[in-house]
Amino acid sequence: MRRYNIFYFISQAVKGLWRNGLMSLAAITVLLSCLVLMGSFSLLVYNVNVNIEDVAKLNEIVVIVDYEATDEDVEVLSQKIKALDNIAEVVYISKEEGLESERSRYEEYSYLFEEIAEENPLPDVFKITYEDNSRVANLVYALGKLDDVNKVKNRTDIANDIESIKSGVSFIFVWFLAILFVISIFIIINTIKIGVESRSKEISAMRYIGATNFFMTTPFIIEGIIIGIISAGVGYILQCTLYDAIFRAMSGEYKMIAVAPLADVQTYLLLGFLVIGVIAGMIGSGISLRRYMKV
Amino acid sequence: MIEFNDVSKIFPNGTVALENVNLKIEDGEFVFIVGASGAGKSTLMRLLLREEKVSSGVLRVGDYDLTKIPNYKIPYYRRQLGMVFQDFRLFDKKTVYENVAFAMRVIGEPTSVIKRRVPTILSIVGLMDKYKNFPSELSGGEQQRVALARALANNPRIIIADEPTANIDPKMKMEIMNLLMKINSKGKTVIVVTHEQNIVDYFQKRVITIRDGHVVDDRIGGMFEENETV
Numbered sequence: 001m002r003r004y005n006i007f008y009f010i011s012q013a014v015k016g017l018w019r020n021g022l023m024s025l026a027a028i029t030v031l032l033s034c035l036v037l038m039g040s041f042s043l044l045v046y047n048v049n050v051n052i053e054d055v056a057k058l059n060e061i062v063v064i065v066d067y068e069a070t071d072e073d074v075e076v077l078s079q080k081i082k083a084l085d086n087i088a089e090v091v092y093i094s095k096e097e098g099l100e101s102e103r104s105r106y107e108e109y110s111y112l113f114e115e116i117a118e119e120n121p122l123p124d125v126f127k128i129t130y131e132d133n134s135r136v137a138n139l140v141y142a143l144g145k146l147d148d149v150n151k152v153k154n155r156t157d158i159a160n161d162i163e164s165i166k167s168g169v170s171f172i173f174v175w176f177l178a179i180l181f182v183i184s185i186f187i188i189i190n191t192i193k194i195g196v197e198s199r200s201k202e203i204s205a206m207r208y209i210g211a212t213n214f215f216m217t218t219p220f221i222i223e224g225i226i227i228g229i230i231s232a233g234v235g236y237i238l239q240c241t242l243y244d245a246i247f248r249a250m251s252g253e254y255k256m257i258a259v260a261p262l263a264d265v266q267t268y269l270l271l272g273f274l275v276i277g278v279i280a281g282m283i284g285s286g287i288s289l290r291r292y293m294k295v
Numbered sequence: 296m297i298e299f300n301d302v303s304k305i306f307p308n309g310t311v312a313l314e315n316v317n318l319k320i321e322d323g324e325f326v327f328i329v330g331a332s333g334a335g336k337s338t339l340m341r342l343l344l345r346e347e348k349v350s351s352g353v354l355r356v357g358d359y360d361l362t363k364i365p366n367y368k369i370p371y372y373r374r375q376l377g378m379v380f381q382d383f384r385l386f387d388k389k390t391v392y393e394n395v396a397f398a399m400r401v402i403g404e405p406t407s408v409i410k411r412r413v414p415t416i417l418s419i420v421g422l423m424d425k426y427k428n429f430p431s432e433l434s435g436g437e438q439q440r441v442a443l444a445r446a447l448a449n450n451p452r453i454i455i456a457d458e459p460t461a462n463i464d465p466k467m468k469m470e471i472m473n474l475l476m477k478i479n480s481k482g483k484t485v486i487v488v489t490h491e492q493n494i495v496d497y498f499q500k501r502v503i504t505i506r507d508g509h510v511v512d513d514r515i516g517g518m519f520e521e522n523e524t525v
Contacts, residue, residue, distance in 0.1 A: 008400065205384045208344065210374035210449065211401040212367075 012219035013226055016195045023191040028231050030187050031280055034180040035235035035273050036242070041173045042272070043243060043265060048166050051258050059088075059133065061140060062153040065124040069148040074124055077148050081126055086139045089129040098122040123150060181280065188227055188284025192220050196288060221285045228281030232273035239273075240266060296321055297343070297453070297484070302352035304338050304508075312338035314508045315352070320486065322452070325479045327495045328488045330505035336488050339505065340457055343486075344376065345369050357452060374402055377446030377483075381458035383438045385430040391417065391441050392426040398448035412448070420444045420474060436467025443474055453484040460491060468494065 017024045063081065065074060074092070081090050093101070099120050103113040130139055136154065143152045196203065206216055243262055250259040299318040305311050313335045320326055330336045341347040342354055345361050354361040359372045385394050392413055399409045417423045420440040430438050439459055446454055456475060460468040472487075472494055479485040489495060495502055504512035 005400075005406075201384065202386055205386065206401055207370075208373060208376075208378040208384075209398045209401045209445070210370045210372075210376075212370045215401055215403075 009218045009222055013222035016199075016219060016223045017226060019198070020191055020194050023187075023194055024227060027184070027187045027191040027227050027284075028234070030180075031184040031227065031231035031277060032235040032238070034177070034184045034280075035231055035277060036239050037180060038177050038276065039235065039239040039269055039273065040242070041177065043239075043260075043269075045166065045170065046265065047259055050260050052166075054258055059129050061128045061130065061136070061143065063126040063128060063143055063149055064151040064153065065126070066148045066150045067123060069124070073148045077146060078126065080146050081128065081143065084139065084142050086130050086132050086135050087128060088131045091127045091129075093125050093127060095120050095122045095124050098125065181276075184280050185284045185287070188224055188281060189288040191227070192224055192285045192288040195223065196220060217285075217289045220289055221282060224281035224283075224285030225278050226281070227284075228277030228279070229274065231280075232270075232277035235277070236266075236270050236273050239269060296355070296357065297486075298353075298355045300353040300355075302342065302349050302354050304335075304342060304347060305350045311508050313342070313505075316508075316510055318503065318510060318513070320484060322484055323479070323482050325476070325485045325498075325500045326487070327498075327500055327502045328486060328505065329490070329492075329495060329502055334505045335508040336505055337457075338508075340455060340488060343455060344378070345372060374449055375452045377443075377449070377451035377454040379439065379442045379446050379454065379456040379459045381461040383430070383435075383442045383462075385438060385441055385445070387430055389429075390426065391422055391428050391430070391433070391444075394430070394441055395444045395448050398445045402449055404449075416444045416447050419447065419477075434467070435463035436470060439463055439467070439471050440474065443471070443478075447478065451483070453486065454478055456485070456487045458489055459487060460489065460494060472498065 063077075065077065069077070078090065078092060081087065099113065099117070099122050102122070103110055106113075128139075128143070130136055140152050140154050143149060203216055240262060243265070247259045247262060297318070297320040299316045302313060302316045303311070304313040316335075316339070328336055328339065338347065342349055342361070343356065345364060349362055352362075356372070357375060359368075359375075361372075364372060386397060389397060395413045395416055396409045399412065404412075414423060414426070417426055420443050422437065422440055422444065425433065425437065430441065433441065439462075443454075443456075443459075454475065459475070460471055463471065468491070475485050475487060476498070499516050501515050502512070503510060
């Protein structure tokens with residue numbers, strides 16, 4: 001059996017892209033926007049998960065002691081906490097230690113701490129590590145009932161809040177992205193269709209010569225794939241630049257939010273972009289060629 | 296051999312384009328198909344090209360039964376045919392050489408074979424000196440010769456020419472017909488669909504006349520006259 005030359009198909013696809021330059025550019029732009037939005041959202045979800053895991057991993061409850069409590073009261077409270085069920089460790093942090101800890105955390109703003117050192121606004125706290133996550137609600141309840149307890153802060157509540165926000169945002173984004181994806185495919189369909197229409201005479205002549213559907217459609221499919229690859233490539237560069245900038249900003253200014261470094265995610269990002277880009281390109285070409293598949 | 300056995304073609308809207316056509320064209324024959332517009336000539340061609348399916352009857356071309364041929368085999372069947380159209384249907388953006396070479400590329404011929412064969416075919420149709428020209432730079436007759444060269448590129452067994460002399464000047468008409476004769480003399484079956492009585496009468500070949508979807512005459516020699524009895 002004779003073999004077709006792949007370079008011929010590729011050259012035809014590139015010519016097609018060039019011939020319909022404006023439409024090709026539109027298709028690439030929309031697809032890459034879609035990919036960058038998709039990537040941004042995925043990275044956001046990934047980082048939210050990293051933070052949720054960090055929070056949940058702590059297995060920690062913070063008990064804030066009443067401001068009026070004396071040292072004796074604190075000692076009694078400490079004993080009562082240690083006597084409770086499901087306790088792994090109890091660490092007492094006095095208001096002075098708390099202030100010192102914050103001061104070292106935000107060294108660059110140490111002058112602020114100088115001003116508040118006289119009237120320390122921080123409370124005494126107990127950091128409690130528990131053993132069993134399933135019984136944490138009982139522990140929180142019991143801690144809340146103790147004397148001299150101002151507030152009980154449970155990190156799992158924060159994790160749950162983030163989780164529910166994430167679900168809501170996910171729902172909106174998934175629909176938004178689905179619409180963008182459909183628009184990208186629609187534009188690719190039109191780009192390829194214009195190419196096919198402008199070559200309909202040629203295609204009909206090819207049919208009489210004995211060209212197979214494979215021969216006639218492959219350049220257009222490759223055209224779609226090239227659109228996908230270019231979009232993925234440009235989208236990847238944009239996404240990495242954007243993410244890196246955000247990563248630098250977040251790691252400098254907001255240390256309390258963990259941001260995964262670019263190196264952790266870039267391989268998946270590139271693979272994802274390529275797969276989605278190529279699939280979108282192929283679907284777009286395939287749909288626009290459907291009616292030309294007849295013999 | 297091309298064989299129509301009781302072939303009918305009825306379109307979905309009820310138009311009967313061909314009805315109970317029985318024909319046999321032997322290998323190496325030269326045949327004119329004549330008839331007025333709407334007589335059924337185009338449908339007959341489309342059936343031969345397997346652009347349309349027969350509604351009833353059996354149509355065989357060589358080893359292919361066109362009533363049963365699966366879609367994926369149609370391109371391979373068409374490679375046995377060389378098509379020439381009255382509007383040439385050349386690729387405008389390709390040179391004479393590229394037009395012919397493309398027909399070979401379509402069927403996956405290697406470049407080495409293309410480079411060897413294209414000049415030979417262009418010499419046969421007398422266009423070797425114009426191989427770099429684009430179709431727009433050629434006369435109607437020359438364009439038709441390119442179309443003939445392209446039809447010959449893959450060494451088909453049958454050449455089907457649809458009004459090949461319709462869009463060219465009178466002097467060139469004979470040249471094209473002589474080329475078709477020359478191709479026929481090499482053993483290829485040639486089917487020419489035409490309106491031009493003087494050409495048909497001049498060459499004294501087999502003439503099949505179609506009227507209202509029926510073969511009304513099949514004879515060697517001149518064109519069927521309307522006042523003859525069917």
